[in-house]
Amino acid sequence: MTVTDLSSRSVSELVEQFRILALAKNEALETDQDARYKRLYWKLDAVQQELRARAGDQRRALAELYDHPNPQVRLDAAMATLVVLPDRARAAPRMIIDRDEFPQVADAGFTLDDLDEGRFVPK
Template sequence: MKKRPEKMSLEELVASFVEIGVAQSAAAEEFRISTFNKLYDRKKLIINELRRRDNDQRRLLIALYDHPNIQVRLNAAKSTYALNTQGARAVIQAIADTKIQPWAGSAGMTLWSLDEGLGKLD
């Protein structure tokens, strides 16, 4: 992240969110857990900044539900669940149904924890 999130435009925040998701995908494929976790922390900063902006600009991430990268789609759905529960849940379910690991497992666990009332999403 070249700039601090609070200095970024909405377009830069969304682009950074995508960039982070693509990098997380590569890290997951290569089992680089510490890299994935550092990217998660950066993603949280982006999400928090989008939430802080007028009218909760996380809604811009809904457009990423059909992104070609599975991690970007999963991140977008999890990050917008509170704003678009049905749409986000459909994306998470579709990822779980792919059986492509580790994303399908993460999506399945997300759905299970939501259904059990054990967790909440961004």
């Protein structure tokens, strides 16, 4: 997946790519594949940045992933959309905490705490 590949894709294709990458990231997390996890993190970031660069900041299209059955997909979508849909994006980590979905529950909790205390400011 190159920058050229991303720039030629539609918003819906980018959302689907984001979903696929987040699922792969979840698998890497569950199987302790740290190097793969880091590579997937940066690939997700590239998709997010491409959506951000689109007219009107199309990261909001990732909101359709807030209800995905996989907690990593929901968490990654929420993190990507905190600046464009702050209230709705906060609901996804809250759901992960309420359901005690391991291991994402830790990241979800830290994210909300950091947001509340001003240690994390989304951009």
